[in-house]
Amino acid sequence: MSIEVGSKLQGKVTGITNFGAFVELPGGSTGLVHISEVADNYVKDINEFLKVGDEVQVKVLNVESDGKIGLSIRKAKEAPPSPEQRRPQKRGPRKDDHGRPQRSMSFEDKMNRFLKDSEERLASLKRNTESKRGGRSTKRG
Template sequence: MSIEVGSKLQGKITGITHFGAFVELPGGSTGLVHISEVADNYVKDINEILTVGDEVTVKVLNVEDDGKIGLSIRKANESAAQKPSADRKSSKPSQGGGRNRRKEPSFEDKMNRFLKDSEERLSTLKRQTESKRGGRGAKRG
């Protein structure tokens, strides 16, 4: 079976490293799912999401000349989730799906919180350094 870029395949996780997971594809070939291609959100530890022996659906991102195959679990699930999403949008608010969106702060809220935290840290830092500087400069003369 030839592996083509863009195709979706079923595979089995054969190994996990700190940078990704190796997936055995049909035909005996092996590809790598980089840790950034495992899920839509940030993945600190790949072992929290995948385990050796898991059956996964992957999308082929690239096939190198030396035989290396780049895979993505995220993009395989993303395109499958986008097709029926129009049907799901009408039923999500009644299931409470809208609540999760309201909990996440907007960009402006995040920026305001960042500025407030930053100003607090700067004022604390200034107070600490000013008290240290005051004792040193007095004896010069």
């Protein structure tokens, strides 16, 4: 039996390691379900989810040239998204800093606004640091 990437198959767990589980597939071939592909949430101990002899449905992730087969249990369970989930969310108009709807700005407008804001911030920073150091007009002596 030819094993193709993306196909869902029924298999039997034949061995468990600390990094995953080996699953025997129809036709006698064996693939590996990595521990990260066992469940949707974090799996610390794979023995909490699988036991040798369990029948599991797996999805073929990859078949390498040397015969290694990568499998996933969690992707075999995934249902296709419903039409409501696939539809992009409608967003309202973007708001500016004051909560007003923002009009689309040209690149030049955006650049001018950035430069103005940047100069204001630099001036404020300079004022604050000079007052703490004594500024330029202060005589030392």
